[in-house]
Amino acid sequence: MKLHDDLVMEIISHLPLKLAVQCKVVSKNLNHWISDAKFSHTLFQHQKVNTLFFSSGGASVIRRELQRIFRNGRLIVPTIQHQTTSPFRFRVISVCNGLLLLDFIELGTFCVFNPVTGSHQLILYPQHYRHMRCGQAGLFVDYPVSDQYKLITVERLDQGKGYKFHLLSSSSSSGLWHEFQINNNSKPVHLHDSLHWLTATGRILSFDIKRQEATILDPPDLLNIHHNPKRRCGRGPRIIYSSNEWLVKVQGQLTLVCTYHKSSVIVAYDCQSRNWRVSPILDQRIRTVLPTCINGKQVLFLVVDGYLYEYDSHINTYKKVAVYREEYGFPSSMYPFKPSLAPVHETLISTRVDAKHLPGIGEGVDQSRDFTLGDIEGQCDDSSRTIQRRASS
Amino acid sequence: MASTTETKQKKMLILKSADNDEFEIEESVGVQSETIKNLVEDGFTFVPLPNVYTKALIKIIDYLKKHANKTDSNDEEIKTFDKDFVNTTFDDLFELVSAANYLHISCLMNMLCQTIADRIKDKSPEAVRKIFHINCDYTPEEEAKIRKANAQAFEGQFDESLD
Numbered sequence: 245m246k247l248h249d250d251l252v253m254e255i256i257s258h259l260p261l262k263l264a265v266q267c268k269v270v271s272k273n274l275n276h277w278i279s280d281a282k283f284s285h286t287l288f289q290h291q292k293v294n295t296l297f298f299s300s301g302g303a304s305v306i307r308r309e310l311q312r313i314f315r316n317g318r319l320i321v322p323t324i325q326h327q328t329t330s331p332f333r334f335r336v337i338s339v340c341n342g343l344l345l346l347d348f349i350e351l352g353t354f355c356v357f358n359p360v361t362g363s364h365q366l367i368l369y370p371q372h373y374r375h376m377r378c379g380q381a382g383l384f385v386d387y388p389v390s391d392q393y394k395l396i397t398v399e400r401l402d403q404g405k406g407y408k409f410h411l412l413s414s415s416s417s418s419g420l421w422h423e424f425q426i427n428n429n430s431k432p433v434h435l436h437d438s439l440h441w442l443t444a445t446g447r448i449l450s451f452d453i454k455r456q457e458a459t460i461l462d463p464p465d466l467l468n469i470h471h472n473p474k475r476r477c478g479r480g481p482r483i484i485y486s487s488n489e490w491l492v493k494v495q496g497q498l499t500l501v502c503t504y505h506k507s508s509v510i511v512a513y514d515c516q517s518r519n520w521r522v523s524p525i526l527d528q529r530i531r532t533v534l535p536t537c538i539n540g541k542q543v544l545f546l547v548v549d550g551y552l553y554e555y556d557s558h559i560n561t562y563k564k565v566a567v568y569r570e571e572y573g574f575p576s577s578m579y580p581f582k583p584s585l586a587p588v589h590e591t592l593i594s595t596r597v598d599a600k601h602l603p604g605i606g607e608g609v610d611q612s613r614d615f616t617l618g619d620i621e622g623q624c625d626d627s628s629r630t631i632q633r634r635a636s637s
Numbered sequence: 638m639a640s641t642t643e644t645k646q647k648k649m650l651i652l653k654s655a656d657n658d659e660f661e662i663e664e665s666v667g668v669q670s671e672t673i674k675n676l677v678e679d680g681f682t683f684v685p686l687p688n689v690y691t692k693a694l695i696k697i698i699d700y701l702k703k704h705a706n707k708t709d710s711n712d713e714e715i716k717t718f719d720k721d722f723v724n725t726t727f728d729d730l731f732e733l734v735s736a737a738n739y740l741h742i743s744c745l746m747n748m749l750c751q752t753i754a755d756r757i758k759d760k761s762p763e764a765v766r767k768i769f770h771i772n773c774d775y776t777p778e779e780e781a782k783i784r785k786a787n788a789q790a791f792e793g794q795f796d797e798s799l800d
Contacts, residue, residue, distance in 0.1 A: 246770040247731045251738060254746075258754035269762045269783050272774045 253277050257286045261360060261583060281388025284585040330608030332601070338439075341385035342584025343393060344612070351601055354381060354395060356414075356588050359613045363588040366597050366605065370410040370421035373397055382439035384453045387586035396439055396451050397421075398458075409451055409458050419592040424451075426458045435498055435515045442491040448498070448513075463500055463511055464520045492535040494542040495557045497521075501546065503530040508546075512557055523560055526553075536580050651683045652698070654691040662698055666705040671741030686739070693729075693736040696722065700745060723752040726800070727768050761795035768799055 247255075256267050256278070264287055268275040277283050334355070338345035346355040352373075357364040385393040397410045410421040426449075437454040448461040490501045497512040508530045510523035532547035545565070546553040552566040591597075597605070648664035650673070667684070668674040676684050686694065703718050723730065730753055737745040757765055766773055775783070 245728055245731050245735075247735065248738075251731075251734055252769055252771070254738075255734070255750045255753045255757075258747075258750045259758065263758055266762070267765065269775075269780060270765050270769075270773070271771050274771070275783065 249273065249277075253283060254286075257283065258290050261287065265361060265585070279585060279587060281585075284388065287585075288583070330611065331604040332608060334608050336579060336612075337381055338383040339579035339581045340383045340393070341387045342582060342586045343383060343385045343387075343588065344581070345381060345383035345395065346609070346612070347381065348605060348608070351597065351605070353597055353605070355605065355609065356383065356393065356395070357609055357612065358584075358586055358588050360583045361585060361588070362609075362613050364591075364609050365414070365589050366591045366595055367395060367412060367419070368595055368597070370397055370412070370423075373399060373410070380441050382441070382451075384437070384439055385586055387584060391587050391589075393586075394453055396453070398441055398449055398451065407449055407458070407460075411451075411456065414589045417592070419594045424456065424458050426460060435493060435496060440491055440493075440498060442500070446500075446502075448491060448500070461498075461513065463513075464522070490533040492533060492544065494535050494544045496542075497557060499535075499544065499557070501530060501533050501544075505529065508548075510544075510555060510557075521557075521560070523555065523557075524562075526562055534580070649682070650677065652694065653683070653685045654689055654694045655687050656691050658691045658694070660694065660698055662701070663705075666698075666701045669701050669705060669742060671743075672739065688739045689736045690732065693732045696733060697736055697740065697742070697745070701742070704744070719748060723749065727753070727756070759796040761797050764795070764797050764799060 252274070256264050256274070259267070264278065268278050332348050332350055334346045334348045336344050337347045342358060342360065344357045344359060346357055347353075348355060352369045354367045354369065355364050356367065380399075381395060381397040383393060383395055387393070391414075393414045395412045395414075399408055399410075400406075401408055406426050409424040409426075411424065412419070412421045434450075434452050434455075438450050438452045440451075441449045443449065446463055448463065450459045450461055451457070452459070492499050492501070495512075497514055499510060499512045501510050502508065506527065506529060508526040508528065512521045512523075513519075514521065526546075526548070528548045530546045530548055534545040534547065534552075536543055536545060544555045544557070546555055546562070547568050550568060551564050552568040554563045554565045555561075556563065649661055650664050650667045652660045652662060652667070652673075654660070664677060664682075668677055673684055689697070700718075700722060703715060707715060730749060734746070734749045734753065737749055757768060760768065765771075773780070
């Protein structure tokens with residue numbers, strides 16, 4: 245008998261992600277449905293998908309590896325380090341709605357990449373961005389509302405004169421970046437539809453995608469009470485997740501985790517009331533911040549020496565939840581990743597990437613995909629494993 | 638003390654299949670189906686099921702009876718029953734999945750979909766088309782393009798069989 249189309253889709257949504265995607269080749273109708281956001285929603289309801297964490301080592305030190313830590317229930321499974329054999333160094337610099345933003349530093353090229361579908365788009369840095377060496381970029385993916393995404397870069401102007409933003413929309417056929425300057429400090433900061441960066445002096449730069457506005461937000465003065473001798477000044481603020489502070493969005497609040505020599509404090513900004521809330525002081529140094537999502541609820545995990553702590557912003561308390569072993573590593577920036585079928589647009593013809601670099605980029609992208617898919621399907625193995633160098637390379 | 642329920646009159650329902658066979662079942666068994674439950678709540682005791690054929694209905698009634706008596710002690714027994722229940726051809730599974738969908742029996746729906754999904758897991762796209770009776774509407778060029786875009790998914794050996 246011939247099954248009703250809805251039932252065929254229902255069955256396919258029970259397939260492991262990789263195989264469901266493979267069904268795109270069965271027929272045009274299936275391809276259309278599988279690419280639909282609604283299907284993706286059903287699919288992920290049936291699948292026990294792990295949240296992956298991507299890290300790229302230190303923000304200034306670029307290492308040829310991706311680390312992953314995935315959570316299984318409440319336990320952290322050991323980190324598996326992945327060596328990539330791509331001839332080009334790249335790092336994950338932003339993650340949004342299932343798409344990764346990779347940065348191929350030597351090539352001056354960004355790569356928007358969906359590890360589930362394997363499609364990627366190459367985008368050249370905005371002009372002069374490459375030479376700044378201290379800029380940051382972020383990815384905003386509008387999926388499933390639309391199939392569009394936007395790439396935003398932020399860089400410091402010379403002599404501390406402020407900051408400059410560039411925006412490129414996937415709907416743009418010209419591939420041209422648009423430039424924005426910071427307007428003024430008094431505009432409200434929105435959490436949704438915004439990207440945020442932290443400067444080394446602790447200021448928060450915010451770019452609102454929908455309104456196309458850039459603003460600066462300053463954390464409360466009281467953070468200065470905790471004197472921090474390590475804070476770098478002088479050369480002007482670099483735009484990085486500085487080593488003492490991290491900026492994450494959890495529970496609908498912009499949350500800044502500040503850690504000092506022997507203590508830590510968390511401040512959360514409520515965009516509606518425009519108020520900061522300060523947590524109790526934790527008498528320990530936080531090594532790593534892991535924002536994640538459990539059963540649809542955002543939770544902030546903190547790695548303190550030897551232990552994993554959960555911070556609950558509603559009741560404003562810390563709770564020790566698990567042992568955290570040193571060998572899991574202490575990456576300085578972590579991006580939680582949930583797979584989606586968000587489409588990636590094709591690289592524009594005007595994007596001039598030297599053809600001889602394409603195989604190397606492809607290799608890096610392929611390996612990120614193998615790495616991601618292996619974990620999405622929950623094949624937890626505790627040992628380290630390394631992708632074999634391909635015979636051809 | 639154990640037999641107080643015996644004296645109570647059990648409420649019964651009559652289900653009528655698409656090929657006009659009638660089956661009498663206990664109401665408590667039938668209401669595991671959301672569709673039947675809604676009709677019972679509206680006062681019906683005679684339930685025509687124009688989309689469910691006798692062959693599938695017999696199997697589904699078996700399933701409902703088994704699952705209505707679920708306790709902690711017969712867990713293993715039910716597992717064995719379920720395993721036998723889905724051990725059949727694709728076409729039979731499709732009949733059952735259509736019936737379970739019409740009757741809104743979500744646990745059965747899930748089990749059947751998962752079973753079929755597990756069985757098509759290693760199949761080639763050609764085999765999947767045949768199993769689902771789907772016509773390929775791609776031109777060879779279009780198909781090659783989409784395979785290329787998803788190249789990694791198409792590595793390894795496929796199972797071409799249709800059972």
